[in-house]
Amino acid sequence: QVQLVQSGAEVKAPGASVKVSCKASGYTFSNYDITWVRQAPGQGPEWMGGMRTYKGDTNYAQNLQGRVTMTADISTSTAYLELRSLTPDDTAVYYCTRDPGAARFDSWGQGTLVTVSS
Amino acid sequence: QSALTQPASVSGSPGQSITIYCTGTSSDVGGYNYVSWYQQYPGKAPKLMISEVTHRPSGVPDRFSGSKSGNTASLTISGLQAEDEADYYCSSYRRGVTVIFGGGTKVTVL
Numbered sequence: 001q002v003q004l005v006q007s008g009a010e011v012k013a014p015g016a017s018v019k020v021s022c023k024a025s026g027y028t029f030s031n032y033d034i035t036w037v038r039q040a041p042g043q044g045p046e047w048m049g050g051m052r053t054y055k056g057d058t059n060y061a062q063n064l065q066g067r068v069t070m071t072a073d074i075s076t077s078t079a080y081l082e083l084r085s086l087t088p089d090d091t092a093v094y095y096c097t098r099d100p101g102a103a104r105f106d107s108w109g110q111g112t113l114v115t116v117s118s
Numbered sequence: 119q120s121a122l123t124q125p126a127s128v129s130g131s132p133g134q135s136i137t138i139y140c141t142g143t144s145s146d147v148g149g150y151n152y153v154s155w156y157q158q159y160p161g162k163a164p165k166l167m168i169s170e171v172t173h174r175p176s177g178v179p180d181r182f183s184g185s186k187s188g189n190t191a192s193l194t195i196s197g198l199q200a201e202d203e204a205d206y207y208c209s210s211y212r213r214g215v216t217v218i219f220g221g222g223t224k225v226t227v228l
Contacts, residue, residue, distance in 0.1 A: 035217075044121055044207055045156075045164065047217040061216065095163055103152040103211035104169035111163055 002026040004096050004109035011115045017084040020112045022096030029077035030054040033099035036070060036081045038092040039111075046092075050099055053079065086116045122147065122208055122220035129226040130198045138223045140191045140208030146218055148189035152211035155184055155193045157204050158222075164207060168193060195225070203227045 007021040022034065035050035049060035053072045060068050069082045079096055094112045097105035123141040130136040140147065140155075147153055153171045156164035166175055168184035171191060181196045191210070195202055208220040 044221045045209070045219045047209075047219065102170050103150075103209065103217050104154045104166060105156075105164075106166050106169070106175060108163035108165070 002098060002107045004098065004107055006094075006096060006109040006112045009113040009115070011117065012086050014087055014116055014118055016086050016116075017082060018086060018114050019080055019082045020094050020096075020114070022079040022081070022109050024077045024079070024098070027098070029072075030074050033101070034070070034072060034079040035097045035099040035105055037095045037097055037105065037108075039095070040089075040092040043092075045095075048081070048094075051079070083114075086114075088116050090114065091116045122210060122218055124206075124208060124220040124223045126221075127224045127226065129228055130195075131228045132198055132200065134198050135194060135196045136198060136225065137195075138193045138206055138208075138225070140193070140210075140220050142189050142191075142210055142212075142218070144189060145214075146210040146212040147186065147191050149213060150211045151186070153184065153186060153191040154209045155182075155191075156207045156209070157202075158207065159204050167206075198227055200227050 003025045005023045010018050030053050033050050036048040037045045039045045051058040051070045058070050067084045072079045096109040098107040151171050155168040157167050158164040171186045172184050183194050206223045212218045
């Protein structure tokens with residue numbers, strides 16, 4: 001079955017960077033895009049951007065441009081999200097999702113809590 | 119980015135039908151048939167329940183259905199069950215190659 005397994009929770013100081021991993025199994029990794037979504041406490045989800053795993057093309061949310069990088073290692077079926085210059089507003093659960101197109105996300109990782117606090 | 123508009127809460131008794139509305143604009147909900155609905159239990163990841171306005175993925179009970187009229191999409195749960203108590207989020211493609219989500223609706227089974 002399709003599975004996305006993410007790395008563990010992180011606590012970061014303001015100004016630091018975080019890198020979250022997402023290992024996929026149960027399907028051909030390069031056949032699907034990976035989209036990252038975050039959810040702040042008590043809020044709705046927020047689309048962060050996505051990438052075509054087989055080409056490496058990326059599309060980032062405008063409000064994160066310059067601070068976010070999404071990459072993928074096809075050899076290990078793993079996607080990565082890096083977010084830099086963290087502020088307390090970046091405190092959220094970060095999810096990787098499998099994106100088959102049509103703006104839908106049909107499988108989700110278990111989530112990674114990133115806490116930004118001094 | 120402004121979120122899609124959803125009611126904060128909807129409730130119903132077991133066996134009843136409820137409908138959750140999701141209002142956007144002609145740049146998102148009204149302009150494309152790329153509306154999805156997700157169910158989320160506390161502390162868990164969202165689960166896709168409806169995609170492309172009306173499509174129900176394999177394994178989703180047929181008491182869940184979706185529709186759209188103009189700039190408003192809707193999710194109907196027929197024959198409400200206790201296990202349907204959760205948060206529900208709509209999402210849509212928005213012009214400019216982005217996806218926008220709603221603020222969420224808490225469904226309570228009385």
